[in-house]
Amino acid sequence: MSANYWASSQRNKWQVTRKIIHDARMSIEAIEKKEFGVNIALQECKYDLNMRIYLHQMIIKLGRRLNLRQLIMSSAEIYMTRFLLKASIKEVNIYLLVATCIYVACKIEECPQHIRTILSEARRCWPEFIPNDLTKLAELEFYLIDELDCYLIVYHPYNSLTQIVNILQETHNTSLRVEITPDELQAAWSIVNDSYILDLHMMFPPHIIAVAALYLTLLLGVDLNTVEGNIHQANSVPNSSHSELIKGKSDTARSPSAFNSPNSKMSPVAHMTPRISNNIKMHTAKRDTHAVSELGNHKSPPGAQNYRYPKKIEALINFLTSSNINLQEVIQSVQELLSLYQSWEFYDEIAERNTVHNALIVLNKNYSG
């Protein structure tokens, strides 16, 4: 129920397995084949990771224009991901879908925005593709809610993240105690934001994703500080990696124009120093053998000799192994996040946009109104 994820519809109605997700996507492909046959412009438009990064950016783009809190955008993205488990991106105008998910999320999070406001901001974002007719948005709202079976209350990892950080800081057992800096918390928070691109929120409880984001933050931070510490010695600012990561992200937050600039990939990776980026590559490459699997093996933390802050990861792993948290799920989440950031490096926003626009133009010829 409302205060309790375990009794919620998110847990009991909308938590699915990888197999269910796979099967659902297969049946959507079958629908696509039947409905659209062979059309090159439509065939290019696929619901893959690149497309999902693009849709994620569009939610953020409209959300920022409306000055919305992150939580609302995250709810909107859950609605969209659930909807697209049952419908094809070629069956609907996906820009209108973005606007509609945000419209509903605003109401559910008790920050209602007038439908006119949402529509006019969406039209400012995508003038060529959003019809000037609010009944169209309202119609999609109706179908969206129906497809979600009216299950609209959703749970996010943000509360769990703050709770876990507090527990780690306050525990009396010193071997479990971890001091998480505000920068680290912010970095983990950003990773949670990015996690909505993936299917994680349909498969795992929020706290799993919170732990994964925190673990990933410490993992990347440790390595960077080690390298920097060796180079800059005492000059290095603690956690500069994260401040840079945050700086990169908040810069884009401050200037919405950055989102529209053709060169902006908006990926956290793109804004990180090459070194972090390398770290991600490194981890992705050896993720099965190194730190990630460390979690699963329940053995002592990574050899302390190379790390400047090994205690944090060590303590986090101790905390996790002494808790009832499902480590397999944490590992899967960490791995998926790592591969997300890796793919993000090759993400080409212009290409995605062209794909979407070409598809919408073809669809408009055949299915307008």
Place this chain on the structure above:
Amino acid sequence: MVVQPMRMATSHFFTIRPYRERKDESRVSVTERYEILGYIAAGTYGKVYKAKGKLGNFKDHLYAIKKFKTDSKDNEVAHYTGISQSAIREMSLCKELNHKNISKLSEIILEKKCIYMVFEFAEYDLLQIIHYHSHPKPRPIPEITLKSAVYQIMQGLSFLHQNWILHRDLKPANIMVTSDGVIKIGDLGLARKFNNPLQGLYTGDKVVVTIWYRAPELLLGARDYTPAIDTWAVGCILAELLSLRPLFKGEETKIDNKKHVPFQENQLLKILEILGTPTLSKWPSLNSYPEYPQLTRFTLFPPSLKAWYRSNNGSNQNCLRLLSQLLEYDPSKRISALDALNHPWFKEDPKPAENIFEGSKFRYPQRKIQREDTDILGNSGKQAFEHHQHMRAVNRMKRPFPLGISNSSAAYNGNVAKRIAR
């Protein structure tokens, strides 16, 4: 290959046609699934019908189907305007809630621009039961019925509060009773979550709770109120079950200017007359409420709840104690729903029963339905509307208007607010 799009999309630009066609193919209409037996009641939200299931597991079960009013200006063609905040709250909350003392949602049907919420049918409500006992001459409600009803309301309410939900419109008409004598709290159209709100409670809805059941802190303009507003309303309901009359039957000051919420002087007066004038020593935060200066308008009243209780033939001291704890002025001292469940009154004999009618000689008439009106799809809209106006007048004589009509529909629905503002 990049095709250049038009500069601005026309209103006919592609939206969801392929998807819509696929979905509409497989729809089963509400009238194919339910036999509509008649029309029960109407409110600001829309209309409620009594229905019988036709298919599968639903077959022969009784339901109350709440059809939300479509908010279209003209009566002829309904069009999509966006689902109201009130409807979306009730839908999303009811989908999560599962408790024996909360109205049970069976399903929600979205069809042809209309929303139908299908609830398990409840034969009675407390308003109907109070009316039966007060007409033609007063016959007190048996203690076991009364006590069991309040106990079950508290069970439902403490469940809501533990799940961080405020009901915000408790009153006898919203407390259903099944034919097995089980209380079902209904109408969650004003309910909302209150944990970590992104936006304050007051910002969302300026006016909550039907006037007679509205807590003093709300009348004094509280911005951040608590679950205590709901327990106050239960206090009012308990008193009404005892005396068969509303305890604080104030006259509502209507909103004339939409921007300004009026001070409900008469309602506060009714409370003062029975509970006495509140003092800073008993309610320390009293002077922090926006309408505090208004209190100087009133003459001083002594507390007289005990006298009220005796004059209504009340004799049980524990019942009086619970009543005064529910009608405690200071919301921070008012008894919580959870604590109320452990109140001595519920521990002494007769203990609350699962069936509130247990051992009662009273047999209540079934809920009245209008068998002529079974047109749930609303094809003959105008006729049904006139009929409903008539029934309103008959059924709800002298009761305060449901919240939406009197003053706060603007808060529910931006569309209405915009239209009024123009």
